[in-house]
Amino acid sequence: MKLRKVTVFAATALVLSLTATACGGDNKDSGSSSSGGGKIKVGIKYDQPGLGLKEPNGSFSGFDVDVATYVAKQLGYKPNQIEFVETKSADRENALARGDVKFIAATYSITDERKQKVDFAGPYLLAHQDLLVKANSDISKATDLNGKKLCSVTGSTSAQNIHDTIAPKANLREYSGYSECIAGLQSGAVDAVTTDDSILAGFAAQDKYKGQFKLAGLKLSNENYGIGVKKGDTATVNKINSALEKMVSDGSWQKAVDKNFGPANYKNEQAPKIGVIVK
Incomplete structure (x- = not known):
């Protein structure tokens, strides 16, 4: 009888614990409506002007910040409910797997x-x-780099690719x-810097x-920027895709491009179609 009483007590405690968790313990980044008063954590870069930059x-x-803000709004969050989290390139997959952020918009x-x-x-x-x-x-053109000094960041393959395949004397x-x-x-x-044109712009x-x-104005590679979501979270992927389609259709996407890249005369491609990857 004593064993049974202990078991019943433990089971009751477990139920109460799970109920408390369901009521608020995991509410913060669940992606639920903003009417619940929660927040959403979004991964961005902090050091890329025009894309993701933390101001002084x-x-x-x-x-990326404008895209993320628009998407979060469509998910039910106001700007003051968005918490931007720095996600460096090497940690993006881990940040999603750990649940540190709901989604990532960071030149991904x-x-x-x-x-x-x-x-x-x-x-x-x-x-x-x-x-x-x-x-x-x-x-x-890239072959003009022969004999010129070409810069990129340590560990990047961009400059090395040009050196190896196009301008061996760079x-x-x-x-x-x-x-x-x-x-x-x-x-x-x-004499020149190389990486994605969006970053340079x-x-x-x-x-x-x-x-x-x-x-x-060279197109040395195709970089399809996507919004990263935790593996298996199909519901969030579908919601974000719908938000991106709306952002394009209502003109907000082009406004964000013009605002962030316009001063560099960035000749952007048209907004890509959802799910279509350009190789």
Whole structure:
């Protein structure tokens, strides 16, 4: 009898615990309506002007931020209910798997390898590897980089790909971040910077650089930016896809492109169709 009483007590305690959890313990990032008063955590970059940037005053700006804010609104959240979390490239899959964020909008290219670990909504932007050069530069194609100093960040394959396949006599320079590469371009320490055209356009659009640089307009790769979601969360993927389609149809997508990339004369592709990956 004593054993039975203990068992019944334990079972009752377990039920009460589960009930409490269901009522509020996991409410914060569940993706439920904002009427519940919860918050949603969204992964972005903090250091990419024009895409995902944490401003000195603590606010956030950029195309990815605008897309994420629009999507979160469609999921039922007001701007003050969105908590932006820095998700570095190497930690994006882990952040989703751990449940640190509900979704990630952070120049997150959709690849077959990544789709093994996370699910993607979108794509919402088609970017390309390109070159950023000075406004008066005579570099107009990748082969012009032979004998020139080409910069990218340490560990990036962008510059190495150009060196290996297009301009074997290019002199590679690796800096710790794109900010250093852009500063080097401004000072003349390097002749060109390479990465996704959207990232380059974001840097070039900063007030301190306006008019100084131009994109070469090359399409050295196709980068389909998607919104990462935890593997298996099909419901959220479907909701985000619907939100992205609405963002395009009501003109908000193009407004966000013009606002964040316009000063760099970024010739963006048309909004990609949901589920269509350009190889």
